[in-house]
Amino acid sequence: MKSCLVVDDSRVVRKVARRIVEDLGFSCSEAEDGQQAYDACKIQMPDAILLDWNMPVMSGIEFLEKLRQMENGQTPKVVFCTTENDISHIQRAIQAGANEYIMKPFDSEIIESKFLQIGLTAPPAN
Numbered sequence: 001m002k003s004c005l006v007v008d009d010s011r012v013v014r015k016v017a018r019r020i021v022e023d024l025g026f027s028c029s030e031a032e033d034g035q036q037a038y039d040a041c042k043i044q045m046p047d048a049i050l051l052d053w054n055m056p057v058m059s060g061i062e063f064l065e066k067l068r069q070m071e072n073g074q075t076p077k078v079v080f081c082t083t084e085n086d087i088s089h090i091q092r093a094i095q096a097g098a099n100e101y102i103m104k105p106f107d108s109e110i111i112e113s114k115f116l117q118i119g120l121t122a123p124p125a126n
Contacts, residue, residue: 003047018030074097
């Protein structure tokens with residue numbers, strides 16, 4: 001089973017995203033900031049990461065820059081899920097190694113379509 005790490009400082013957003021990715025057939029873990037996400041990736045690198053931009057301790061962009069420098073840090077497909085919508089934020093995220101970028105609020109159709117676009121197909125859930 002493919003794994004997804006949901007990184008957001010909002011418990012509600014993490015819960016909604018978790019339900020969506022689990023419905024897509026992924027196992028799911030959560031982190032509430034970039035530092036927790038970085039620590040989790042040191043233990044086990046996920047296949048996918050849904051990543052918020054604005055978080056305490058370590059922002060999403062700081063986490064992404066550190067992730068891509070880790071051993072196997074190029075492996076996860078990273079989808080930014082954020083309210084930051086100006087072109088400079090999107091360009092910076094892509095330059096730092098994000099695979100996709102979606103705006104909040106998101107729904108299951110948006111996440112599923114982005115996962116398919118970047119080759120993150122999961123087996124059907126039982």
